[in-house]
Amino acid sequence: MDQEKPLRERLIDVGVDLVLTEGTAAVGLREIARRAGVSHGAPRRYFPTHHALLSAIARRGFEDLAARVGAAIAGTAAPRARLRAIAGVYVGHALERRGMFELMFRHDLLDSTGREDTGQPQLRASTLPLFELLVSLVSRCGVTTDAEVTAAALWANLHGVAQLWAFGSLPLVLGTDGEEYVGRLVDAALDAHLGAAAS
Known part of the structure; x- marks a missing residue:
């Protein structure tokens, strides 16, 4: 993963990969945080809801x-x-x-x-x-x-x-x-x- 990208974009990248490989049901804030190598609360700074994350993807x-x-x-x-x-x-x-x-x-x-x-x-x-x-x-x-x-x-x-x-x-x-x-x-x-x- 490109560590030079802003975290928000990296989180979306991970979400896109998840949607393409495992489908929408696999996409969650915690799983994206885990795969991006950040704390489980980090995505909430950019995506306050699951809907917001899915929408960005x-x-x-x-x-x-x-x-x-x-x-x-x-x-x-x-x-x-x-x-x-x-x-x-x-x-x-x-x-x-x-x-x-x-x-x-x-x-x-x-x-x-x-x-x-x-x-x-x-x-x-x-x-x-x-x-x-x-x-x-x-x-x-x-x-x-x-x-x-x-x-x-x-x-x-x-x-x-x-x-x-x-x-x-x-x-x-x-x-x-x-x-x-x-x-x-x-x-x-x-x-x-x-x-x-x-x-």
């Missing part, structure tokens, strides 16, 4: 997802191609970083008031930029009525694909765990909400 997940989305759509102008890239990144992120992905959208576990980071926007607002981008791209794909609802339905569809694949339900019903099927499911979700892509 989830914020890292949103930052990582935003960076991946930005890289995936850089240099891509066509709205449908941008949506396909975002959808692939979203589902890929969910499958690669399952514990983090599950935490990021558990607002029942997170402190969405913004109090966990002075000067930070509410954690719940972290989902808004991606959703607003989806709405904009859906509109540019020709959905003229209820683009917001269509974008929300597409997001829910992609989230469901990710969860059902991770839980093994989709591989079971499809009779395969071939990763190429994930891409086909993503394409089918886009076609379902935007109309079939032109050949």
Whole structure:
């Protein structure tokens, strides 16, 4: 662990590692303190509640997802191609970083008031930029009525694909765990909400 980092960042690093390797249930202030090599009371200086700690960890997940989305759509102008890239990144992120992905959208576990980071926007607002981008791209794909609802339905569809694949339900019903099927499911979700892509 990088001892040069401020303690708050080191504690979040440990929390991120725990979420990725053992899931949200393994994350506790005492365990993070133990792994960071500090007293069990040290994290309370930065994270007065368990919710605040989980929220700081989830914020890292949103930052990582935003960076991946930005890289995936850089240099891509066509709205449908941008949506396909975002959808692939979203589902890929969910499958690669399952514990983090599950935490990021558990607002029942997170402190969405913004109090966990002075000067930070509410954690719940972290989902808004991606959703607003989806709405904009859906509109540019020709959905003229209820683009917001269509974008929300597409997001829910992609989230469901990710969860059902991770839980093994989709591989079971499809009779395969071939990763190429994930891409086909993503394409089918886009076609379902935007109309079939032109050949």
